[in-house]
Amino acid sequence: MTHTFLNEAPITTASDQVFVDMRREIVEGSIVQGSKISEPELAKRYGVSRATLREALNRLESCYLVERKANVGCRVVALTAERLIEVYQVRSSLEGLACRLAADNMEPEEVKGLKQLLNQHLQTQRVKEGESYYQEAGDLDFHYRIIQGSKNAHLIHLLCNELYQLIRMYRVQMGMVGPRVSKAFDEHLAIINAIENHDGELAEMLMKRHISASQANIQTKFDLLTAKS
């Protein structure tokens, strides 16, 4: 199913559609990481002209999913341990900022909605133990809402439109499912409380720590997978 992301322009043009489709395929791995992209081939596959495909490639480059070299071509981003660290350092910093701002700028009803979402998670988790999709989407929603709560449009764009797809790509392809649910739940709860108390400093700190834990989790998985091959 196609999860539609927040704060995204509606899909009107043909290149929009190609962009969204390719993005999903790259994140999910059907277009494999590190592989070269042939413009004529993919244009044929999506049934569009090369100009349209190139438009989509440009946008994919903007969210770090493909890399481009002049007169050489495009290739899908390669998932490496170094890049994971780099991206998470940035994410931690930015989402920490978002959380601090959210503590000041979130409306009471937004906080209320966040709490409801968390309770809903708890319910869903008990019922559908181990179902990864809900956990993925739920965690995503949680982070998205806090980022929105920062009320900083530039920051929101940076995180939700540019950075998050790459982060999802790591999570999905490392098979980050199931684990860490209960721990993440407690961490989420603590963050909400800090926001509700308008304690920006604490909220920022907790969010940074939460993301660091998430990073460590992915990292071990990554090391295991790379050691295997």
Place this chain on the structure above:
Amino acid sequence: MTHTFLNEAPITTASDQVFVDMRREIVEGSIVQGSKISEPELAKRYGVSRATLREALNRLESCYLVERKANVGCRVVALTAERLIEVYQVRSSLEGLACRLAADNMEPEEVKGLKQLLNQHLQTQRVKEGESYYQEAGDLDFHYRIIQGSKNAHLIHLLCNELYQLIRMYRVQMGMVGPRVSKAFDEHLAIINAIENHDGELAEMLMKRHISASQANIQTKFDLLTAKS
């Protein structure tokens, strides 16, 4: 004159050239902020086809200098007080991170080069009092080098390639010249010392404060200019 920026792919293709040219014109204000962009007109002006121009527009969008709407068109970013705050919140966070990382990862000779740069600034300032260009370029160099020192490729790209042009645009068009030189010098010195002592926390804090001061400085200028008109 054309200052060539660090970490940029060499200008090989025609759209590269148009991108660099338009970027300078937008930053300097010859293409005025907030104005609509006519693809056919600019294509003719730069002597390239629309496809080439659109490629350049895509890249300008990636560094936040133009905004695009489907089936409507492109317009140059508008300089507003709100956006200034938003961008500087992000900049402060990211460049703080860069500075903290630099304290750990910068090579001794890099730190040495940074100190020499600062001394050089002091000399140039005394000789050419009030000359804005050197101050601009010098300050830019200082920040660039520290960002490079973070050794985080993603962070470097984010700051140097994506965010900095917009920041320069504010500085240039607000006429940020001359003032704050001596104060900025002391702040730069303190930051270098923290980096040299591998005191990441202090370095981050000082950099954030330095950027906040810079923001306040621009903001007052902005308020003055907007109050006039």
Place this chain on the structure above:
DNA sequence: ACCACATTAATTGTCGACAATCTAAAAAAT
């Protein structure tokens, strides 16, 4: 057998033209 060079094939960059969409001016209706 290995390396250097030339030639060929494939890929990317660029162009001009057409189709789809939006904006604005003119016409019609209330």
Place this chain on the structure above:
DNA sequence: ATTTTTTAGATTGTCGACAATTAATGTGGT
């Protein structure tokens, strides 16, 4: 006169073809 509809103009999105550059193949020399 004001609002709505229509129509015309202009702008953007998309396409297929050509030019320029790169990668691959084959050839000759040592």
